[in-house]
Amino acid sequence: MKDGRTLIALTGCPNTGKTTIFNGLTGRSTPTGNWSGTTVEPAVGSFMYSGCTYLMADIPGSDSLSAGSGWETLTRDFLRSGLADAVLVVCRASALERGLSYLDRILRLERVRQTGLPVVLCLNLWDEARKRCVSIDLDLLSDVLQIPVVPCCARCREDLDDVKTAVHHACTTAPRSRFRYECLDFSPKRLADACCGHRRKSPAAVLPFDRVVTDPLYGKLFFLFLMLALFWTTMAVSAPLAALLQQGMTRLGVPFAAFLSWLDAPEWLISCLVRGIGLPLAWALPYMLPPMAVFFPLLALAGETGLLPRAAFAMDRCLERCRACGRQCMSMAVGLGCSAAGVLSSRAIVSYGHRLTAILTCSLIPCSGKFPLLAALALLFFAGFPASGLTGGLTRALILTGAFLAALGVNLGLSRLLSRALSGNRSPAFILELPEYRRPRFGQIILGSLFSRVLLVLGRMAAVALPAGMLIWISARLYCPGPAGGWFTFTAPAGRIPSLLDALIRLLAPAGHLMGLDGAILAAFLIGLPANEAVFPLILMIYLQAGSVTSAASLSQFLALQGWTWRTALCLMTLCVFHWPCLTTCRTIRRETGSLLWTAAAVWLPTLAGLLLCACLNRLLSLVP
Numbered sequence: 001m002k003d004g005r006t007l008i009a010l011t012g013c014p015n016t017g018k019t020t021i022f023n024g025l026t027g028r029s030t031p032t033g034n035w036s037g038t039t040v041e042p043a044v045g046s047f048m049y050s051g052c053t054y055l056m057a058d059i060p061g062s063d064s065l066s067a068g069s070g071w072e073t074l075t076r077d078f079l080r081s082g083l084a085d086a087v088l089v090v091c092r093a094s095a096l097e098r099g100l101s102y103l104d105r106i107l108r109l110e111r112v113r114q115t116g117l118p119v120v121l122c123l124n125l126w127d128e129a130r131k132r133c134v135s136i137d138l139d140l141l142s143d144v145l146q147i148p149v150v151p152c153c154a155r156c157r158e159d160l161d162d163v164k165t166a167v168h169h170a171c172t173t174a175p176r177s178r179f180r181y182e183c184l185d186f187s188p189k190r191l192a193d194a195c196c197g198h199r200r201k202s203p204a205a206v207l208p209f210d211r212v213v214t215d216p217l218y219g220k221l222f223f224l225f226l227m228l229a230l231f232w233t234t235m236a237v238s239a240p241l242a243a244l245l246q247q248g249m250t251r252l253g254v255p256f257a258a259f260l261s262w263l264d265a266p267e268w269l270i271s272c273l274v275r276g277i278g279l280p281l282a283w284a285l286p287y288m289l290p291p292m293a294v295f296f297p298l299l300a301l302a303g304e305t306g307l308l309p310r311a312a313f314a315m316d317r318c319l320e321r322c323r324a325c326g327r328q329c330m331s332m333a334v335g336l337g338c339s340a341a342g343v344l345s346s347r348a349i350v351s352y353g354h355r356l357t358a359i360l361t362c363s364l365i366p367c368s369g370k371f372p373l374l375a376a377l378a379l380l381f382f383a384g385f386p387a388s389g390l391t392g393g394l395t396r397a398l399i400l401t402g403a404f405l406a407a408l409g410v411n412l413g414l415s416r417l418l419s420r421a422l423s424g425n426r427s428p429a430f431i432l433e434l435p436e437y438r439r440p441r442f443g444q445i446i447l448g449s450l451f452s453r454v455l456l457v458l459g460r461m462a463a464v465a466l467p468a469g470m471l472i473w474i475s476a477r478l479y480c481p482g483p484a485g486g487w488f489t490f491t492a493p494a495g496r497i498p499s500l501l502d503a504l505i506r507l508l509a510p511a512g513h514l515m516g517l518d519g520a521i522l523a524a525f526l527i528g529l530p531a532n533e534a535v536f537p538l539i540l541m542i543y544l545q546a547g548s549v550t551s552a553a554s555l556s557q558f559l560a561l562q563g564w565t566w567r568t569a570l571c572l573m574t575l576c577v578f579h580w581p582c583l584t585t586c587r588t589i590r591r592e593t594g595s596l597l598w599t600a601a602a603v604w605l606p607t608l609a610g611l612l613l614c615a616c617l618n619r620l621l622s623l624v625p
């Protein structure tokens with residue numbers, strides 16, 4: 001008991017619906033997904049039942065409690081620590097034997113036996129078991145195990161009250177005698193066979209589609225097709241939306257400035273808020289928001305139906321060839337959403353060397369912070385083909401697919417080098433489970449991704465772009481004439497002393513030109529270190545404050561006036577994919593590796609790859625007439 005609250009450990013095999021139960025009981029909206037390893041960090045929530053407050057800890061799924069992967073150690077140590085007052089073990093109703101094996105390991109823990117810790121077994125995904133005509137004798141199961149057993153369909157929120165009741169009852173009745181757990185000895189297989197009723201349908205039949213997906217060649221083609229389909233739909237829907245939004249947002253500047261004047265705001269504040277921050281955001285958002293609003297829900301739908309994990313299957317053989325751990329493909333899939341989460345997800349990898357490989361290469365997969373800039377550049381610089389309509393945007397989709405494939409290629413190449421150096425020539429065995437096909441609940445998934453992913457990215461962008469915009473505005477007016485001039489002044493000194501912003505741009509210009517970019521772009525990448533999503537607005541802010549061009553009819557025209565061409569866009573896309581991880585990811589890498597040296601390696605590896613690739617690409621593109 002903690003401050004009168006009972007702590008329940010929610011644990012079980014991966015992909016059994018633990019987080020769905022956790023969300024249903026506590027009202028939280030922690031991400032769920034139809035593949036193993038969705039939860040990468042324990043989450044805590046609370047609920048009330050019958051006047052008692054319960055804290056619930058959702059622990060990432062694991063198959064055993066050996067000291068193998070990070071999750072197994074975490075679950076075992078958590079249960080051994082004595083922090084938990086009860087354990088809720090979740091298993092899939094249609095995979096009872098596997099669930100019972102896991103339960104057996106829990107019940108064999110010294111701490112559970114000695115203290116008689118209340119344990120409740122929840123048979124989730126009851127609806128799927130029913131569809132497969134699997135019936136389970138709950139009374140027999142409960143009698144043999146001597147613990148409460150509750151069936152549940154967490155997705156439709158059915159029976160969640162029964163789960164609460166079972167937990168409450170287990171926690172409030174007299175402590176179990178040590179004797180009862182110690183005498184408990186059962187064979188998971190025999191008990192599952194004894195409790196499961198007649199099955200009329202074979203659950204393990206491999207569907208023809210899965211044969212295609214698991215085929216070495218067709219699997220890769222399916223992976224490519226899925227990527228192309230997602231990007232094509234995103235580009236085709238986003239293009240008209242971006243044009244509409246741009247018209248609306250650029251008109252907002254005048255009333256916003258008028259409103260500030262009406263408030264009697266000083267001139268400098270109006271200049272900072274309207275020209276320094278508002279205008280760049282109004283130009284950038286129409287090209288960043290629609291692709292996010294289309295792509296993130298599509299990706300979530302692909303994950304929920306089970307298609308995305310099947311696409312990850314294609315990666316398994318590639319990783320094996322690179323001597324990397326196949327489990328790394330799940331870190332890569334999670335890294336598509338957030339690199340920091342991808343780094344955390346590597347805890348499921350047992351071997352230290354392979355885990356380090358996954359951590360060092362994780363930020364090479366474009367995360368949701370990098371995607372808006374990639375999509376905006378594709379929309380701005382590459383005309384859709386066919387030109388318009390819902391089928392338009394094939395060129396753009398191909399460009400985006402190319403960017404993701406390049407990221408994957410460099411990731412695999414580096415994984416090969418690192419795996420050899422850090423773990424020798426072995427590729428550890430890994431069982432990748434194909435999840436069930438599930439019909440997604442469209443409304444919930446679309447709304448969920450819009451609110452959790454899109455708003456999260458926008459929020460992070462605003463949190464960085466607003467203070468950084470002020471900093472850029474100030475540094476464009478701040479001069480450093482030296483000790484004679486009082487070090488810093490806002491008045492342009494005599495002579496050709498540049499402002500601080502100009503000085504930074506000039507300093508970075510040679511490196512920028514080598515990479516087909518310019519000093520302003522590199523400065524934006526440096527200032528945007530805390531969040532990748534802020535880089536595009538920051539580039540525009542720097543141009544508006546430091547450049548001579550201060551207005552244009554549209555964003556494309558403005559960028560063209562800054563000397564941008566499709567070559568600049570391609571080099572910028574390359575740098576966007578290959579550069580240092582954001583601050584959150586760096587902090588996570590530091591925490592996970594416990595080493596500043598490895599964190600520095602994780603920063604320098606993608607950065608060096610980016611510098612080299614941009615310089616080579618620039619050289620190659622300069623040969624194109």
Ligand SMILES: Nc1nc2c(ncn2[C@@H]2O[C@H](COP(=O)(O)OP(=O)(O)OP(=O)(O)O)[C@@H](O)[C@H]2O)c(=O)[nH]1
Pocket residue numbers: 013014015016017018019020021031032033034035036037038039040060061062124125126127128152153154155156304438
């Ligand atoms: N049909 C059905 N689907 C469910 C049910 N409960 C969960 N799901 C789905 O099962 C998938 C996995 O759910 P999660 O809650 O993420 O599973 P988890 O055990 O937390 O997974 P990890 O964190 O990876 O261990 C999701 O697609 C859920 O929508 C259920 O009762 N019925």
Ligand SMILES: [Mg+2]
Pocket residue numbers: 018019020032038039060061
């Ligand atoms: Mg989970």
